[in-house]
Amino acid sequence: MRKIAVLNQKGGVGKTTTVVNTAAALAGMGLKVVVIDLDPQAHLTIHLGLEPQAIRASSYEVLTKEARFEEEIMLVRPNLWLLPANINLVGAESELVSVVGRETILREAIEPVEDQFDYLVIDCPPSLGLLTLNALAAADEVLIPLQPHFLALQGFGKLLQTVELVNKRINPRLKVQGILLCMFDTRASLPSEVRADIEHFLESARGTNCAWAQAQILPTFIRRNIKLAEAPSYGQTIFEYERNCHGAEDYTKVAESIHSQGQTT
Amino acid sequence: MRKIAVLNQKGGVGKTTTVVNTAAALAGMGLKVVVIDLDPQAHLTIHLGLEPQAIRASSYEVLTKEARFEEEIMLVRPNLWLLPANINLVGAESELVSVVGRETILREAIEPVEDQFDYLVIDCPPSLGLLTLNALAAADEVLIPLQPHFLALQGFGKLLQTVELVNKRINPRLKVQGILLCMFDTRASLPSEVRADIEHFLESARGTNCAWAQAQILPTFIRRNIKLAEAPSYGQTIFEYERNCHGAEDYTKVAESIHSQGQTT
Ligand SMILES: Nc1ncnc2c1ncn2[C@@H]1O[C@H](COP(=O)(O)OP(=O)(O)OP(=O)(O)O)[C@@H](O)[C@H]1O
């Protein structure tokens, strides 16, 4: 099972949109995918058409060990399972702050299903706190959605440092695999400049043993497409909402590129 | 002095862009404006062309009472002063957690300058934590930038509840004055639907005594304009960077609409 944490502490960069639509595309390719909503905002849960208030057992109950992962995941689409979030998750970080091994609870919880799925994809909240650390401890790969704007680069270094720390102290298998440029405005020069900045930055890490030494910018950029923002209001993936739009096209390519990358490693 | 807190716990909705350019427009109208960077990300500070690492006395030092507000504000443009942020702000919330009156430290700190400025505008981090609470305790008005997307509405209720709590327990003068729709895509139907949803929601509060009973959606929408994202990479306001673009036009109207609203109340 490939385990991918989708994270960026910056808000509104496309994490949830990326998790929903990449997972849906992989499921559409016949692969078994389970997604985890680790965000107290529960946007992944809402995006897939569920109501967080109606969820009795969520990622919160799994983290506090009141429920078991393999019993609470729900089949939400063909080949696509979800561990939803509910409002209780808001309190998770402070409640778990003094629990021994508080960063590896999720990793433990998913062990029973290691052979049952092809992909596990985790949607992280916009922070580098305990929920995100649980995602990083549980995953093998990190996918970073990034808006190609100047201010977006400011937090990028800190994000990579956090992954590096988890790699060195908790999870030696953790690697940043990919950077996904989202909300890419093809007509402007700024996105290409920012992309060049990121490429230089990644270049300088090649051949070292840091956690992002092999990170690549994915060849597909997610273009700005209002359909991607409309789909969640119907509780639909982009493929259900408007399967011929640019958003669907781009996320199909992202899924294919992630899947083929896995075959070569 | 009119005191405006610009907040939304959702990330990347346009808070900093709104603070910089509305303040710059007001300063350009000849008004004396002081802006406060309360975000550990220090984006307001960076956007105005300063380096947070070079800042010795920031909003952090004012909150921990190591420095005085009136001594640390810097004149950064004609009529425009800044209390910058530096990296120390990252630790502020946990350091101040057990200080008595921890939410009203900023309010106390700005009292000496009450008569020296026309406007105080506070840039808040994307959270409803102690830094944002200090902004809400210090301000009289709240301006909420909002991206007109479905998922953006999910957190809106919680934001208003927080303002209501501060109004009832700490700052009875605090009111939500305006909602500013940002990154408005004029060609799509979703933004107008979301705008209608917000209008209905605000309607239902009219005539009550809650903190948003008089809140209005500003008549100007900030259109998506890549120039607004390019300006910070040069450390410039939109008026310095490209004063005839849509971004400059929209923020000029926002400043005029805020200023004229103040004359009637
Ligand atoms: N390529 C795109 N084009 C247009 N709108 C988009 C695109 N990607 C995402 N959006 C919209 O932008 C908003 C932010 O996206 P999303 O919720 O996926 O970001 P996020 O990083 O998960 O945010 P958060 O940090 O709050 O969890 C949402 O309303 C979403 O529908």
Ligand SMILES: Nc1ncnc2c1ncn2[C@@H]1O[C@H](COP(=O)(O)OP(=O)(O)OP(=O)(O)O)[C@@H](O)[C@H]1O
């Ligand atoms: N109208 C607009 N058109 C295009 N880009 C914009 C617009 N408004 C803001 N941006 C860009 O979008 C990004 C997010 O905006 P901004 O930093 O102002 O949001 P924020 O709410 O302050 O974010 P944070 O929650 O991280 O503090 C920035 O890169 C900014 O330059």
Ligand SMILES: [Mg+2]
């Ligand atoms: Mg999200």
Ligand SMILES: [Mg+2]
């Ligand atoms: Mg900001």
